[in-house]
Amino acid sequence: MGEEKISSSESEGAFNEFINEQLEEVLDHIINEGDVDMLGDSGSDIIVEMDDIQPPKFVYGDEGGPGAGGGGLGPGNDSKRIRFSLSFDRFMDLVAERLSLPNLVKEGQGRIKEVSYEFKTFGQAGVLLDKKRTFKRALRSSIGTGTYRPQDDEYEVLIRRRDRRYKLPERVEKPRYKAVVFYMGDISYSTYGERLKLEKRVVNFIHSWLNYNYGPDNVDHRFVVHDSEAYEVMAEQFYDIANAGGTRAAIAFDLVAQIAINEYDPMDTNFYGFYFGDGEIFEDDAKEIIHILEKDFRPIFNRIGVVEVKPSSISHLHKCIADVFDDDSIIRLGKLTDKGSIIDVIKVLFGS
Secondary structure, three states: OOEEEEEHHHOOHHHHHHHHHHHHHHHHHHHHHOOHHHHOOOOOOEEEEEEEEEOOOOOOOOOOOOOOOOOOOEOOOOOEEEEEEEOHHHHHHHHHHHHOOOOOOOOOOOOEEEEEEEEEEEEOOOOEEOHHHHHHHHHHHHHHHOOEEHHHOEEOOOOOHHHOOEEEEEEEEEEEOEEEEEEEEEOEOOOOOHHHHHHHHHHHHHHHHHHHHHOHHHEEEEEEEEOOOEEEEOHHHOOOOOOEOOOOOHHHHHHHHHHHHHHOOOOOEEEEEEEEEOOOOOHHHHHHHHHHHHHHHOOOEEEEEEEEEOOOOOOOHHHHHHHHOOOOOOEEEEEEOOHHHHHHHHHHHHOO
C-alpha cells in the first residue's frame, strides 16, 4: 500500500471536512477507549493515519477536459494511506473542547520575563520608515502649502524631511507563567503491571495538558517515588525502578512540600501535585498525608490529585481524605480501575 504525507495547510475545501471527520473518530477513540497515548510527545505534531480513502486530485484547465475532477473524495479501489499532520496545540484544543476541560488559571506575575521589541512609538529619525504616517503628514503639509490642489488637477505631494516618521522599537517585557508539577508514585510490592500501565497513561495526559496550557518551556515536571522511603527520580526512571518492600506514602508528600517551598517562589509559581497508588496504607500514614495537604499543599497548590489505581477492598486513602476535604475545589480524588476509566479520572482532576 502506498503512503502519502500531507500537512493540515494542504487540505482545503471538501477535503477539510473529511479530515475533521477523521479527527472526530480519533477523539472518539481517545474518549471511549482511554487511549491518551495517541497524544504523542508534548509540543510535537500529532500524526493521524487514515486508511481506505482516495485522496482528491486537483487539476488545472478547462472544465470537463481530460482528467478533470479526477479521483474525487471517498473510498476507492486505489486507496492509499494518508498521514495527516496536526499541530499539538490544535489537537489539544479539540481534546479540551470534547472533554469540557477549562483552561488552567495562570496565576501570579510570572518569574520568567519574555523580552520582545514592538514598534509602539514613532519619531523623526530612525531606520524603518513608516510610509503610511509619512504620507499622511506629507499630504497635510502639501495641502497647506498649496502643492496638492485636486480641484485644479494638481496632485503633487512633497515629502519633506520634517514629514518623515520612523517606527521606533520599544523593549517590552511580558511575564511568562511558570508552573511545576509533581508526580508521586508508589513503587511498593503491591504496585506493578497493569497498575503502572494505567498510571503512565494518565501521567502522559497530565504532562501534555500542562505543557499545552503554560508552554513546554515554562513547566517543570518532577517525579517522586516511594516505598518505605521517598526520593526524586528522572522521568525515564519513574516506571523502571524495581519494586521494593513496605510503603509509607506520607513521606512522598512531605518531600514534595519541601521541594516546593525551598526551590520555588509561591508568589509566581503555579503548583500541581498528583499522587498515584493503590490506596493501601496505614491509618496513621493517611492522617499524616491529610496534615501535609492542609498545612503545606493546599495554601499554595493550584490543583492536587490523589488517584487510587486499581484499588482493593482494603484501600482507604480516598475515604480518609474525603472525610476532611469533601467536594474540595483544589483537592480532587479519582479512582483508576481500568482503561475505560481514564477519561473520567482526567475530568475529575481538571474539570471545573
